[in-house]
Amino acid sequence: MNKRNMLKAGAVLAVLLGTLGLAARAQDFPPRKPVSMVVGFAAGGAADTAARLIARKLAENIGQSVIVDNKPGAGGNIAHQFVANAAPDGSVILFGSVGPLTIAPHLMKLPYDPVKDLAPITMGVNFPNVLVVHAGTRIKSLAEFVAYARKNPGKLDFASTGAGSASHLAGELFNDRAAIDTVHIPYKGGAPALQDLLGGRVAAYYATPATAGPHIESGKLIPLASTGLARPAFLPHVPTIAESGYPGFNALNWYAFVAPGKTPKPVLDRWNAALVKVLNTPEVVDALVKHGLTPAPGTREDLARYMASESATWGRIIRERKITAE
Numbered sequence: 001m002n003k004r005n006m007l008k009a010g011a012v013l014a015v016l017l018g019t020l021g022l023a024a025r026a027q028d029f030p031p032r033k034p035v036s037m038v039v040g041f042a043a044g045g046a047a048d049t050a051a052r053l054i055a056r057k058l059a060e061n062i063g064q065s066v067i068v069d070n071k072p073g074a075g076g077n078i079a080h081q082f083v084a085n086a087a088p089d090g091s092v093i094l095f096g097s098v099g100p101l102t103i104a105p106h107l108m109k110l111p112y113d114p115v116k117d118l119a120p121i122t123m124g125v126n127f128p129n130v131l132v133v134h135a136g137t138r139i140k141s142l143a144e145f146v147a148y149a150r151k152n153p154g155k156l157d158f159a160s161t162g163a164g165s166a167s168h169l170a171g172e173l174f175n176d177r178a179a180i181d182t183v184h185i186p187y188k189g190g191a192p193a194l195q196d197l198l199g200g201r202v203a204a205y206y207a208t209p210a211t212a213g214p215h216i217e218s219g220k221l222i223p224l225a226s227t228g229l230a231r232p233a234f235l236p237h238v239p240t241i242a243e244s245g246y247p248g249f250n251a252l253n254w255y256a257f258v259a260p261g262k263t264p265k266p267v268l269d270r271w272n273a274a275l276v277k278v279l280n281t282p283e284v285v286d287a288l289v290k291h292g293l294t295p296a297p298g299t300r301e302d303l304a305r306y307m308a309s310e311s312a313t314w315g316r317i318i319r320e321r322k323i324t325a326e
Contacts, residue, residue: 029270031091034065038083038094040076045190046208046293047255050125051095053287057278075162076100077110084112088262093271095124096258098166102310106318107164107325118258120303121271124279125293126254128228129170129206130238131158132221136200142224142244145204149180157183158204159193163325167193167206169314170227170251172321177246197221208253209234210292227251234292254296256303272300 037055041047051068059066071079076097083094101114112118133139139148149156160168163186175182185202187193190211197205198220205212207221209232215221216235225241226232229250241249257275259268278284279297288295317323 029090029267030062030064030274031089033091034067035059035062036067036069036092038069038071038079038092040071040073040079040095040097040100042072043070046127046210046253046291047095047097049291050255050288050293053284053291054095054124054275054278057281057284058274061278062274075104075164077104080114080118081110081112083258083260084117086260088260088264088267090259090263090267090271092260093121094118094258095255097256098252098254098310099164101256101258102307103164103166103169103314103318104325105311106315107323114307117261119261119263119268120300120307121257121259121268122275122279122300123296123298123303123306124255124257124275125288126228126252126296127209127293128226128230128232128240128252129167130209130212130226130232130235131170131174131204131224131241132197132207132212132216133204133224134197134200134202135220135222137203137222139224140222142239142241145224146178146180149178149182153181154183156180156203157185158206159185159187159197159202160206161190161193162186162188164323166251166253168323169317170206171204172317172323173251173313174227174241174246174249176317176321177241177249206251208292213292232292233289233294256307258303268300 037051039047039051048070055066055068071082077100080096080100083092086092104110105114139145158171168184171184193205194211196202212221213234216223223238225244226238227241229242231238231240276297279295285295
């Protein structure tokens with residue numbers, strides 16, 4: 001064999017060994033080392049609560065430790081960047097969220113590409129926001145909210161958990177659909193937004209059902225409508241925006257499982273099967289629903305299509321309404 005043929009044979013062998021190596025790693029499931037489930041928000045919030053409920057059952061099922069790793073900051077982008085750069089060996093998965101995956105790319109230049117650098121596994125949970133107003137506004141229904149906004153453009157304001165957040169974009173989408181002009185007031189999180197709403201310093205807020213629930217019961221906040229296609233189990237008496245004259249209106253918070261982009265397909269498939277099993281477990285479903293979270297497991301392809309659809313929707317709203325990250 002001449003030198004050229006030897007080099008060709010060596011190249012083919014290298015490719016073959018690499019392929020076999022990937023296949024071997026794919027069979028190494030669950031990973032031999034503890035699994036890190038990264039969350040982009042601090043402990044105690046909806047994402048962290050859901051992740052810990054899921055991680056507990058997942059660890060039991062796969063017989064391996066699953067550690068919830070909170071990496072808060074930059075609206076979840078820090079965690080997403082961390083996982084985008086993590087080793088694609090199946091030991092690191094991300095409980096990703098709507099903001100960094102489908103909204104932030106239209107608002108700012110990110111150090112990672114959510115489509116190329118993160119691989120879909122399965123949808124995790126979703127939940128709508130609830131448009132609530134301070135009782136002092138004397139607004140009792142969505143129709144009254146719209147009527148007041150149309151008569152007083154720019155005088156009604158609404159809080160959000162930050163520019164580009166799900167609560168912000170829900171408000172912008174409703175402004176667009178209802179042809180009204182309500183003013184966005186960004187906060188650094190849900191706690192300060194809710195505090196100012198309860199204090200009457202802001203008129204409205206697209207809040208999470210679990211956060212708004214106690215204050216709705218006390219009469220301090222008036223629920224007008226929820227932002228999903230179905231009424232939240234947490235607040236079944238609150239109508240949806242879609243059923244209140246705006247068919248098809250849908251603006252959900254959601255958290256989905258993704259992995260580093262170069263993770264081998266067989267590993268992604270195994271993770272999908274493991275996580276879908278957990279999300280279909282009655283005890284996990286019941287625990288999540290009690291926190292106002294709806295499990296929504298599906299295929300990897302389902303999640304990829306949903307992310308693309310969400311990105312298109314929010315990209316259009318951001319462009320047309322000239323929304324910025326500031």
